[in-house]
Amino acid sequence: MELKELYQEIILDHGKNPRNKGKCEGFTNDAKAHNTLCGDKVHIYLKLNKDKKIEDLSFEGEGCAISLASASILTETVKGKDLSFITRVSDDFINMIKNKKKITINSLTPDQMTTITSLSGVQEFPMRVKCATMAWHTLMSAIETK
Amino acid sequence: MELKELYQEIILDHGKNPRNKGKCEGFTNDAKAHNTLCGDKVHIYLKLNKDKKIEDLSFEGEGCAISLASASILTETVKGKDLSFITRVSDDFINMIKNKKKITINSLTPDQMTTITSLSGVQEFPMRVKCATMAWHTLMSAIETK
Amino acid sequence: MEIKNIKKEFPIFKQKINGKPLVYLDSANSSQKPKVVIDKISNFYETEFSNVGRSVHTLAVKATNRFEAVRDKVKQYINAKHREEIIFTKGATEGINLVASSFGKKYINKGDEILVTELEHHSNYVPWHYLRSEKGAVIKFAQVNSDGDVEIDEIKKQITNKTKIIAITHISNVTGAVLPIAKIVDLAKERNIPVLIDGTQGAPHSHIDMQKIGCDFYAISCHKMYGPNGLGILYMKKKWVDDLPPYQGGGGMIDEVKQDSITFAEEHTKFEAGTMQTAEVVSFAEALNFIEKIGIKNIASHENEVLEYGLEKLRKNNSVNIIGSPKNRGSVLCFTIKDIHPHDIATILDDDGVAIRAGHHCCQILHDKLGIAATARASIGVYNNKEDMDIFSESIKNCQKVFQV
Amino acid sequence: MEIKNIKKEFPIFKQKINGKPLVYLDSANSSQKPKVVIDKISNFYETEFSNVGRSVHTLAVKATNRFEAVRDKVKQYINAKHREEIIFTKGATEGINLVASSFGKKYINKGDEILVTELEHHSNYVPWHYLRSEKGAVIKFAQVNSDGDVEIDEIKKQITNKTKIIAITHISNVTGAVLPIAKIVDLAKERNIPVLIDGTQGAPHSHIDMQKIGCDFYAISCHKMYGPNGLGILYMKKKWVDDLPPYQGGGGMIDEVKQDSITFAEEHTKFEAGTMQTAEVVSFAEALNFIEKIGIKNIASHENEVLEYGLEKLRKNNSVNIIGSPKNRGSVLCFTIKDIHPHDIATILDDDGVAIRAGHHCCQILHDKLGIAATARASIGVYNNKEDMDIFSESIKNCQKVFQV
Ligand SMILES: Cc1ncc(COP(=O)(O)O)c(C=O)c1O
Numbered sequence A, B: 001m002e003l004k005e006l007y008q009e010i011i012l013d014h015g016k017n018p019r020n021k022g023k024c025e026g027f028t029n030d031a032k033a034h035n036t037l038c039g040d041k042v043h044i045y046l047k048l049n050k051d052k053k054i055e056d057l058s059f060e061g062e063g064c065a066i067s068l069a070s071a072s073i074l075t076e077t078v079k080g081k082d083l084s085f086i087t088r089v090s091d092d093f094i095n096m097i098k099n100k101k102k103i104t105i106n107s108l109t110p111d112q113m114t115t116i117t118s119l120s121g122v123q124e125f126p127m128r129v130k131c132a133t134m135a136w137h138t139l140m141s142a143i144e145t146k
Numbered sequence C, D: 001m002e003i004k005n006i007k008k009e010f011p012i013f014k015q016k017i018n019g020k021p022l023v024y025l026d027s028a029n030s031s032q033k034p035k036v037v038i039d040k041i042s043n044f045y046e047t048e049f050s051n052v053g054r055s056v057h058t059l060a061v062k063a064t065n066r067f068e069a070v071r072d073k074v075k076q077y078i079n080a081k082h083r084e085e086i087i088f089t090k091g092a093t094e095g096i097n098l099v100a101s102s103f104g105k106k107y108i109n110k111g112d113e114i115l116v117t118e119l120e121h122h123s124n125y126v127p128w129h130y131l132r133s134e135k136g137a138v139i140k141f142a143q144v145n146s147d148g149d150v151e152i153d154e155i156k157k158q159i160t161n162k163t164k165i166i167a168i169t170h171i172s173n174v175t176g177a178v179l180p181i182a183k184i185v186d187l188a189k190e191r192n193i194p195v196l197i198d199g200t201q202g203a204p205h206s207h208i209d210m211q212k213i214g215c216d217f218y219a220i221s222c223h224k225m226y227g228p229n230g231l232g233i234l235y236m237k238k239k240w241v242d243d244l245p246p247y248q249g250g251g252g253m254i255d256e257v258k259q260d261s262i263t264f265a266e267e268h269t270k271f272e273a274g275t276m277q278t279a280e281v282v283s284f285a286e287a288l289n290f291i292e293k294i295g296i297k298n299i300a301s302h303e304n305e306v307l308e309y310g311l312e313k314l315r316k317n318n319s320v321n322i323i324g325s326p327k328n329r330g331s332v333l334c335f336t337i338k339d340i341h342p343h344d345i346a347t348i349l350d351d352d353g354v355a356i357r358a359g360h361h362c363c364q365i366l367h368d369k370l371g372i373a374a375t376a377r378a379s380i381g382v383y384n385n386k387e388d389m390d391i392f393s394e395s396i397k398n399c400q401k402v403f404q405v
């Protein structure tokens, strides 16, 4: 049943107990987005260090389980990573949701892989695609600001 | 055949050789109208005397055979008449065209009757009703101005 | 026509959604269309189509007569005094924009006040906002009370001698509050302030009589009244039709056009630029016939019964929070469920074939006031029944199951 | 699909007019609709209807996807660069009003010049007139020459360094002149002047490619392209989509709405306030499919052949005066007959089943210039053929008989 695919245990957990919520200390970049259709909001804060690594990041947001889980999973996935990894994983993620593609990046741990693919059920719910991708697009905007 | 009803000999004649065309001398009242749909225009000039009779009247106008004939026939019908006659004949005429009613006024000569009812074919051509009635409405406006 | 069997008149209900019967609870968004309306559109295009008011050939004459007959029909339906008070628009949104633009141009200056309520749909706020940002007008908001109503005293309080127009909704598309519009109009008349009613939610669910309401403008969306997309009606009192400048410019609304000057047509024509939505207008007559056959009062009381039944069910569910408890409720039911976002509710309900809407329903100001970013909304049409409410309330329990709350 | 048998695709031709086959020569006014388009409308309302872009239930998702797919289809059809350059409007008239209003607000000030031509339809003049009367802008008219053409040199002559925008028709709906729009755009680009093309008559009869034309705005009426009533398309170059302020205010076009401020959505959304014409948009895709199946170039050359054949016949009639002899003629043929008013011509032709239009065709300025109050117009669509032209030209002789001229 598709609905169970969409609302998997992992997603419900991240939706209810989002990780890295709030405004992280000493952030260097931030960006926000707003889904005018449903009112979902996300604001991402991150601390880029000299090596172009995300030393710390966090988010503030309101929204549905999918959008909160997506933001929460995002923060877990990219924390401590460098920009080239982040770009790849973010592309992969968006491709998975939008174009039903497989995740190709191979530097994810099995755990991370399970977590990130838990969102793949969104593929079947076109009106929810934006809920899942918004945080990831916002991450990229945050990186581009300075 | 309805078309022949519409374009009777009398109408074609009045359309081609409209009577009382131009601006009559010493006019006391005038009014004009414009059918924006087809560009028909009419301008009626009249000279009201103290007895509330139309001593003289004329019209300027551009338009289709129906509208020119109607204006021409109008001038012939009401010239020299008093306002109460004019109001009645005008109501009758508009009622004939719009509501397919008979002419009820009994002070018309048989000739005038034939002439005025020559326009009754317009009843069957709803888009042409305005062509036939415009001059008559304008006559009433002209009388109301001073 | 019997309401009991009315679903049969709507072809959409023949299909299944996710294998389940469609329970359509999104009529405040747009209503479904009865077969008579759909058939009229095809029939018109197939046998009578022509552009109206511009040519004199047979098809054009027929189409024009049909089209103009609908104006008469609408006039009679809403009890307007004159046919030229009926202006065809693209929708309620365009109707309100038309008034804000034409009225604003002539009568709104810096410092003038426009009075709206916190219940307004963006369509009845953004057009006035333009006058604020372009002309320095002031927008005042009559506050919503804790029941989700706007009281007449609150309106009274907000009126000043700078108030140039009052623009209020007939029925809120969120709290369902039915505003006392006739009383508000009376109040406004004492001070010579014109009133615009956003009748988008009012017209499909209540008997509307322009003489009884007495308002200056009343905007309608036909697609929420079982009519076609892309059509609205703006009722505008004769004195304003004669007085206000035109809106969009184009064919059909002019009198004389020269290289250095233009004069405009009179009556409704002045506000109807360009080719009109002929098929839409013609088919809307069938929507009105449909409503008349059942009777708008019967529709309203049926909808009310269904709504009350649904409300009763939801009230028994402790996790459900119903938004607003207005004195009179139109056929709208907004709610939230503890710990489940409305967006998720809508997705889970859809899986059960239940179509609702989630979001701010184009009422951000009201949602801000409520302190909620989004709500779920079930809205009722003539085709809904108690069974629909049973399925709906079961489906809500299903949400709680999925989310384990 | 074969043009030879194409009348069969249009249900309207099944009927008789005054006992005679319908010869429809009023396509420049509005085209008839093929069965595929009509069926799509009913089918959509019967099985898929929902409001778009607002709800997340199955019907809404399907409808939204269909709707947005049409935007992509239009983008591809007119070869726009970005899908957000496609704005759905009520018609060409609304499209031009939108540009005049939004562009005018930001860029037109007192003394600024707007360059149009004497060929323009009121839709491409009245909206600019508003800027003249409200802002003190100046409207300049590029003159039409004795052939009914507007030459590129005439445009060049009228451009000054105060020219802020050029707004010209693609094909005249009276003389049929096809203007050298790509060259005019090149000329304008040298001076950084944006160009709006009124493509109402251009789009149904020619291959339109936004990259080749290079214009900033191109306005289309779908009902003249075998599509439904009540729908238009405005192509707007991305830079203007991003730059210009919104037009009508309402649902769907906002970003954030507060009591003291509003921010607007981006892309095409900013210009699409209120509920969209979902069924109309969805069915317009079928109109484009229909055109593509035949090929717009085949349509154009077929229409041209029919037109030339008709022109040839009329030229042989000494009482007939053909309006204009442009270098390239679109599918429009305006004429007068000595001593018979166009209005009478239209009535008599109608009696023979021939539907034409008479009047000034919303081009009073051009008619003033021609010194004629009204003309008769036959305009061609894909469904016309040489036989139609035979009947048409015989019917003209009938006019002469009735009028004994
Ligand atoms: C050249 C031209 N421009 C604009 C228009 C206006 O189009 P619409 O009435 O569909 O908005 C027309 C058609 O009437 C036209 O022929």
Ligand SMILES: Cc1ncc(COP(=O)(O)O)c(C=O)c1O
Residues within 6 Å of the ligand: C028, C029, C090, C091, C092, C093, C094, C121, C123, C124, C169, C171, C172, C173, C198, C200, C201, C221, C362, D250, D251, D273, D274, D275, D276
């Ligand atoms: C209260 C209210 N006003 C205005 C509107 C706008 O109507 P439309 O989008 O049909 O123009 C709506 C519907 O969305 C509404 O519910």
